[in-house]
Amino acid sequence: MKKYLPIVLLLIISGCNKEKVAVNGQKDYTPNITEIQSQNIFAETKDFPNNTQLAIAIMHNGTTKFYGIKRKNDTIITFDNYDSVFEIGSISKVFTATLLADMVVNNQLGLDDNINDYLAWPLQGDVKITFKQLSNHTSGLPRLPSNLILDSVDLQNPYKDYDKSSLKEYLTQDLQLNQNPGEKSEYSNLGVGLLGYILSEIDSTSYENLLQTKICTKYDLVSTTSDKSRIMNKLVKGLDVDGKETPNWDLNVLAGAGGILSSVADLSKFARAQFNDTDQILALTRKPTFTLQANKAEMGLGWAIKNNTAEEWITHSGGTGGYRSFIVIDMTNKTGVVILSNLSAFHKKNMNIDNLGTRLMGTLKKSNSIAQQ
Template sequence: MLKLKTLVLIVLIGFGCEEKPVAVNFQQGYHGKITEGQSKLIHTEAKGFFNQTQLSIAIIKNGQPEFYGIKIENDTLISVENQDRVFEIGSISKVFTATLLADLSLEGKLNLNDPASKYLPWKLKNEPKFTLQQLSNHSSGLPRLPDNLILSEVDISNPYKDYGEKKLGFYLTEQLELKQNPGLKFEYSNLGVGLLGYILTKIDSSSYEEMLQRRITQPLQMESTTIEREKVLNQLVKGLDVEGQVTPNWDLNVLEGAGAILSSTQDLTKFALAQFKPDNQEITLTHKKTFSITPYEKAIGLGWMIENKKEGKWLWHGGGTGGYTSSFTLDLERKNAVIILSNVSAFSENAINISNLGSRLMEIIED
């Protein structure tokens, strides 16, 4: 049984499987598109995963995308065409929420520095003054999760399912305590971005799904990106838990802005290519630094993590749920990107391999 204290949601830690020998034939069908270095790297990072694990990988070099898919069957890595298959993308959803925030800002429906309380139907306990921007860049002072989302009392396989508007309102009015004053410190908060998504639905007078479709996915023709799972069931790759068994999908309920989106690498490639176009003003706004995490290397824009690397400046976000782990890395100047979606549980000790693979593939194409 998982120990509850280890289940800090959407962090790549947990329990996993013992590494086992895995045969490789996943170069078949790529006709030279995958390099020997990429092949070895993918094998190294994927060989410890369970049977029925899938990785869907998009590599964009100088604005030109290529897709690679692998699946483990009978302890063998095989190549698959899975760029149209759908996975939970977890916290990469936060970048979409930030994009919605930027779009509404450019329309004049809000100001990034507006206090969040301006748009909420409740009077917040102690009347904190965190802003919409601080919710997006994790400097609001809010904790990672609300105190009334109690892990010992929820279904760990779907922990947010019953956390609705009523519980959020009770927490904000009766239990809210900031970890520090707004604007002082970066403190990653699923609650903060989930609250931001909720606020945006109030400002726009529409559901999160309606905003997502109207403002992002329809303009970019991202036909498999949604928070409504029933729309993509025929494309959905089943998530696996820390023991390699099929696990339920997550329902984020009122905190959907923090991690509810499902998508494919085909769709996320369209989103990545849109990042390279400076005339997409709402997207460009999310790239601008809003808060320093470390003095020199790490910062955050709106949603996107910003990291200064020797290869150049990267934008990055990862994601994880009970059955999935994902990674999304961009170099805007060189128009390079690596996107990885997988059905590896974020609680698996091997989940870190996904972000490692993303970084190392990016280093290869930047070299």
């Protein structure tokens, strides 16, 4: 019986807003999930706190299947949450990159343009940074600005008071680069947050309005937003490292770095849109712009790109105080996995979300191999 325990626990059931403990011989059993997939999910989530939810979308053979689980009373139950909304953290950077690509394709700016030419105030020392460098993390900017002092902010919502004046003060008075722009890729929330701010300034609108008009409307993303007031009725509460509810994060002027909320229903639409070869904007975000020598991967605009002889994966993860997320898409085989959770990014097992996404992709690869034999 032990061998079949994970699939017994993780059977996918139908019905809206229902949760049930899956038991052997369950009346509502629907064999939508393979045994190896259920084993992977069980193995990676069994140590999560009670009330942790995972919403999962698996894209394979032209279809998308949704799976939802929740830990309740130390038991994993199935849960219909494909349309529930979570903070997606740094997956927001892919959306900001898509906004950048939209403006490039529509000739509003060039990838290699100096951002100083679009700012109302110059960078200290007349530093030359391009839009591409902001998006692929080669700007030389640090991960966070030095005037966002973690010892003096509310760690449950650390960005909420970091506004336009704070950003201007840092860039015009306190700016320090870790290396010369273009030399090295070093992850920077500041860089992509700054990118989102500049793009909204160019269009004389808010980041939220850019997101809605240029992406959400185009791809029919009905629950994707940087304004949580729009989706409060669908929002899953984030959990801290102890499994207790924690406040949502407000990214303020740095929203482009991690301020978006979404559902796996929406993100799977956005993922499938990547397979449309005629979409010039999305194609530009996937074009390699910098090679990462350490792990032989590449950076696109937002996306990390991993290639081997059989497939090309694009991927991004995200995390905030109450959430952890992961998206991976195999462009060669047109498969993908999206996972959203309310597991804290500070939880010691937070990387299990990324690991699960990779393991589920492995099950799709095996399925493709069998189909080709």
